[in-house]
Amino acid sequence: MIFDKKKNQKERFEFIDFWVEYMKTHEDKEWSRQQAIIINSVLKRTK
Amino acid sequence: MKISNKQIILDKVINELDRFVIDFTNILKKHTNYVIVSGYVSILFGRTRTTEDIDLLVPKMNLVDFKKLYQDILSNNFWCINAENPEVIYNDYLNKDIAVRFARKDAAVPNMEFKLIRTIVDKTSLKESIEVKIGKNILKISPLEMQIAFKKKILGAPKDMEDARHLEKLFKDSLNMKKLKKYEQMLR
Numbered sequence: 049m050i051f052d053k054k055k056n057q058k059e060r061f062e063f064i065d066f067w068v069e070y071m072k073t074h075e076d077k078e079w080s081r082q083q084a085i086i087i088n089s090v091l092k093r094t095k
Numbered sequence: 096m097k098i099s100n101k102q103i104i105l106d107k108v109i110n111e112l113d114r115f116v117i118d119f120t121n122i123l124k125k126h127t128n129y130v131i132v133s134g135y136v137s138i139l140f141g142r143t144r145t146t147e148d149i150d151l152l153v154p155k156m157n158l159v160d161f162k163k164l165y166q167d168i169l170s171n172n173f174w175c176i177n178a179e180n181p182e183v184i185y186n187d188y189l190n191k192d193i194a195v196r197f198a199r200k201d202a203a204v205p206n207m208e209f210k211l212i213r214t215i216v217d218k219t220s221l222k223e224s225i226e227v228k229i230g231k232n233i234l235k236i237s238p239l240e241m242q243i244a245f246k247k248k249i250l251g252a253p254k255d256m257e258d259a260r261h262l263e264k265l266f267k268d269s270l271n272m273k274k275l276k277k278y279e280q281m282l283r
Contacts, residue, residue, distance in 0.1 A: 064257055067141070067261075076105055076106040079107075080110070086145070087145045090145045091112065
């Protein structure tokens with residue numbers, strides 16, 4: 049099998065669960081600072 | 096993050112997508128009510144992805160009111176991607192249940208996908224909307240239970256299932272399960 053969709057989805061769900069836990073145990077400013085790096089860098093590439 | 100029945104207070108670093116939404120809705124709220132639905136709601140609450148469009152629902156308005164809103168949008172350095180003439184935008188798009196997109200001048204993305212409210216699901220999203228306070232800014236979003244139900248029952252793409260899981264896990268202790276069931280039935 050070249051690409052295991054189910055395994056990939058499971059891994060992505062696992063990261064979501066981790067990230068939510070991270071958000072709950074850190075200040076809004078901390079998780080959103082990291083989120084802003086991702087979002088701002090993507091939007092910067094569209095300019 | 097502080098969560099109450101009708102308001103969530105976020106102490107977040109405002110990213111460029113948030114800024115875009117805040118700037119546009121600050122114009123909009125002078126003219127009409129609105130509710131933000133779909134992907135941006137999950138992103139607002141921390142999903143580590145971005146989007147090219149933000150889905151926005153607005154109550155039906157007449158052409159005269161739309162022209163006033165449109166003029167205000169233009170004078171605040173946004174443009175309509177679909178057409179320039181407000182009568183064309185209103186008659187050929189919005190009145191025919193076709194969304195139009197507004198972006199900042201000199202850009203095409205991100206854009207606000209602006210649609211007039213039509214369905215019972217749209218109406219419920221607005222009527223039962225909740226406020227999200229970020230500093231001095233307030234955004235109106237669809238109930239989280241509706242977001243989850245819609246993404247799981249109607250959209251269903253991997254990205255939507257991930258958005259739904261994110262919201263479900265994050266708001267696990269505050270979601271109204273009766274409401275969620277009600278919305279799921281509404282969407283059948």
